[in-house]
Amino acid sequence: MSATALEGALPHEAARRERAPSVTPRVVDGAELGGRRTISVDVCVVGSGAGGGPVAAGLAEAGLEVAVLEEGGHHPSGTLTARPRDMSTRLYRDGGQVVTVGTPPIVLPLGRGVGGTTLVNSGTCFRTPAAVLDRWRSEHGLEALDATTVASLFTRVEEAIGVRQVTPELAGDNAAVVRRGAEALGVSGRHLFRNARGCVGSGVCAFGCPSGAKQHAGEVFAPRAWAAGATTYTGCRAARLEVERGAVRAVVAHTAAGGRLTVRARHTVLACGALLTPLVLRRHGIGTASGALGRHLTIHPASAARALMDDPLDPWRGVPQSFYVDELADAGILLEGIAGPPDQAAMATPGQGEVHRARMLDVRRWATFGVMVADSSSGSVRAMPGRPGGVPRPLVRYDLAAADAERFRRGFALLARIFFAAGAREVLVPVAGIPPLRDGDTGPLDRATIRPRDVKAMAFHPLGTARMGADPRRSVVDPDLAVHGVAGLHVADGSVLPTSPQVNPQLTIMALATRLADHLSTRG
Structure with a gap:
């Protein structure tokens, strides 16, 4: 592309023009889904962020038929304006104004769209510290997360999402x-x-990358899933699970058009995040036996x-x-x-x-x-009162x-x-x-x-409300992320982390989700 063609363009605009979508999005907009519709697939993934994205991509590439339910919309880089006043209401849940109840009140912004919170985070990638993994193995029975296995998972994820160190030039004068x-x-x-990949330093990571350089879940894993035949249903909020004889058989979602979409599947993966996954489970009395569901919340x-x-x-x-x-x-x-x-x-x-x-x-x-x-504090999440029969909203209690x-x-x-x-x-x-x-x-x-x-304070990393562990008396999901005592149901999001990883968690969540995709793909 000639310099003349780019004359007057902002850096992110020039970079965006040089990126062409390699995959046609397989997206069905819930705003166009009125009435009642039922589909049948092998796997239903609820959520498309750091957990749901890798699971959907891995299973679709393994040959399984996958449907992804996403409450938010699909936001390609060409639709991102780099203006916080525009993007806050489009890309964040409740305009970025989710707030904890406690001392002090803490704003807890959550992303909402294809890519989840990875769409609006800063892209920081840390591997889980060895000392944290040691604690998970010794205190929570997660022996399968040995150093060799975890290192391999991190390498795969890092290669997939283009992890690299920021250069001093790109870091800017603030750094x-x-x-x-x-x-x-x-x-x-x-x-x-x-x-x-190809970052131009637009400085608006928290409001969606307008150049398409940030390799968030919606930029990497969603296209991989689409290329392998998966379909993402946007504007669809999971309302309830259909449970028959101790197994989850379907997910029922409300659509943006006021309709109802039922997804029947052999496997269901909840990846709604640490504030919403516990509400879905508790609504059905699932995962409550240990007393851990909705508790042990850390927010960093x-x-x-x-x-x-x-x-x-x-x-x-x-x-x-x-x-x-x-x-x-x-x-x-x-x-x-x-x-x-x-x-x-x-x-x-x-x-x-x-x-x-x-x-x-x-x-x-x-x-x-x-x-x-890395908080020693812990909080809890439960459904906000006053919405009988409706989709629950989280009430987050946290005291520093x-x-x-x-x-x-x-x-x-x-x-x-x-x-x-x-x-x-x-x-x-x-x-x-x-x-x-x-x-x-x-x-x-x-x-x-x-x-x-x-x-x-603010916080960006809600974790731990459906924590994993070998002992069903102390945890909600097992080391393979299967919900204790319920067939066909797994969880793949920040809620499964047993403790704070003490660093930005997206790489940890993606690695665990990748491991889950490997596990489920062998079961078919």
Whole structure:
């Protein structure tokens, strides 16, 4: 393509023009499915994200007939505008405003569409730490997840989704600030690994990749499934399971057109996510015997600090999450990059009136970086009252533990020192009672006793509400992700993780889903 043809194009627009869809999507829009319809397949997969995507692709490629039910829509890269105000309502459940009930309330954004939350995450890919896998084997009887098996699964997934390390050039100046400060202090950090091919640093990962570079589940696994004959039904929300003689025989979904779609299948895989899968199971009294269903929720709470630098750094240019600091990883604390376009920054920048206006006028000079803690806290999810006979909505209860509030304090104290070492003039920490930090002084933060209610946080990784384990008295699914005591039903999403993996979980979920696809394909 000539330079003239691309003249005036934004980077993501140029990249998008060079990508042609290799597979015709096999998508049926639920907005066009009125009345009642019944289909029969080998496997019904409910959800198309990090869990459902690999399962659907693997089983379709093994020759099984697969139907995927997805509540959201299909959003090809050409339909993504890179404008947060447009994309938030289209790509997120409830416009990204799912909030926990507890102290403090925590916003828990969830993706909604083909690709699930992988459609709107930052693409960060970590393998599950060895110490976490050791704990799962010793405490939860997951002996099958030995180091060799898991390493092989990770390699397969990484190759499929194009995992590679972010280059310094693509990381952008926001990451360079923290890298410079970390190196000055001798603090451990490096550029992150992400699932992207041909990334152009559009800076809007959280609102859908407009270039098509991010290799999310809808970009990789859905086309593989379609090429092998699978069909995705969008705008279809699973309402109930049909259970006969201890086995799941069908899934009944409500369509966007007000119709009903019944999918009869020999195998059903729930991949609705850690907040919705427990509601589907509990509605039918499935998985309740152990008392674990809907409990043990971890969310990986996170928050972000800002630093005013001398020179413009345009934090929205480059990969938003491209560098991390693991100096405190043994304490369950990771520092990870976070950034976004100015309208996103306007919502997150602290202050009111003239204070907020002044900070936004200087938005080009504000660096942003996040603190994420592996929570010792745990919460629960249950159906929200008041919807008899309807599709349940999640009510999430979660209280931040005092130990996790202290982790935030330690993380922010380290981040503030890193910012000052990089030349910051001022550091803003989203913790009540902590004034703006200036002149390299982190004393107010070092001396503070942080209460849970003082922390302003978000979270992006709900996990653990249908955890796997060998003992049916302590878990919901077995090591092969089959629901204890029910034939024909498996779960493949973040709900099966027994504990927090202490890192971004998408690679872990995809690896477990790949293993499930292998297992089911041998059973036919």
